[in-house]
Amino acid sequence: MGLSTVTHPSSTISAEAEAFDWRWNLDGATREERDILGRMLYEVKRFVTAMQRGDQPYILSLLGIAETGKTHLAKRVNAFFRKYLELYVDERTQARLCRRGGRVEWRDVASGARLGDWTMVEDIKHDWLVIFDDVGAEHQTADAFTMSVLDRILNERVGRKWTMITANASLCTIAEQWDVRIASRLRRDGGVCVDLPPTMRMYGKRIWTKAA
Ligand SMILES: Nc1ncnc2c1ncn2[C@@H]1O[C@H](COP(=O)(O)OP(=O)(O)OP(=O)(O)O)[C@@H](O)[C@H]1O
Numbered sequence: 369m370g371l372s373t374v375t376h377p378s379s380t381i382s383a384e385a386e387a388f389d390w391r392w393n394l395d396g397a398t399r400e401e402r403d404i405l406g407r408m409l410y411e412v413k414r415f416v417t418a419m420q421r422g423d424q425p426y427i428l429s430l431l432g433i434a435e436t437g438k439t440h441l442a443k444r445v446n447a448f449f450r451k452y453l454e455l456y457v458d459e460r461t462q463a464r465l466c467r468r469g470g471r472v473e474w475r476d477v478a479s480g481a482r483l484g485d486w487t488m489v490e491d492i493k494h495d496w497l498v499i500f501d502d503v504g505a506e507h508q509t510a511d512a513f514t515m516s517v518l519d520r521i522l523n524e525r526v527g528r529k530w531t532m533i534t535a536n537a538s539l540c541t542i543a544e545q546w547d548v549r550i551a552s553r554l555r556r557d558g559g560v561c562v563d564l565p566p567t568m569r570m571y572g573k574r575i576w577t578k579a580a
């Protein structure tokens with residue numbers, strides 16, 4: 369399966385997103401890899417720009433092959449949020465306010481819920497931004513219980529709150545092996561899925577060990 373992205377009409381990137389240090393190294397990548405990883409970074413820049421502009425929230429999903437920088441970008445989006453979005457001044461009252469949110473490892477949310485601790489689930493349902501990192505990594509394949517937890521959270525957030533997801537599975541695998549409702553929510557209300565093709569397989573180890 370190739371890269372799939374939904375193109376939005378307004379695709380300008382803010383100066384802050386353009387100038388931000390994404391630490392995105394493409395040295396040694398082939399032209400195809402550059403194209404695909406460049407588009408993944410572009411979708412990330414578009415996502416943070418949309419948050420800055422106050423657009424209608426959508427879900428950005430980075431999906432597929434391991435070690436292609438999905439968690440890396442999740443961490444950088446978190447850093448961008450801390451730098452530019454977390455604190456803001458309310459225009460009407462001039463009050464200094466704080467937006468809740470950030471990156472969470474999905475396995476922590478899933479294991480809390482599994483043990484009957486729903487506080488984290490309830491908290492993050494309403495956060496301004498949530499970045500769920502490594503969804504499905506809690507098991508080799510995601511099980512029905514954790515997927516129903518994710519489905520409930522996404523149902524609450526879709527179209528209302530900014531949400532980013534990284535998963536080591538393609539959209540096709542999510543639909544066929546995890547939960548078809550989740551795959552459909554990821555595309556709903558302007559949701560953007562960057563689905564990395566299997567040809568990327570060798571990329572991570574080859575490039576990052578060299579660059580490190
Ligand atoms: N484009 C990049 N530029 C610089 N470093 C990168 C890039 N992509 C990945 N890395 C580095 O490679 C390592 C693996 O990347 P990362 O953990 O983000 O992969 P992943 O796609 O989340 O993999 P998984 O699906 O296994 O969770 C990390 O140390 C990360 O910082």
Ligand SMILES: [Mg+2]
Binds near residue numbers: 501
């Ligand atoms: Mg990861």
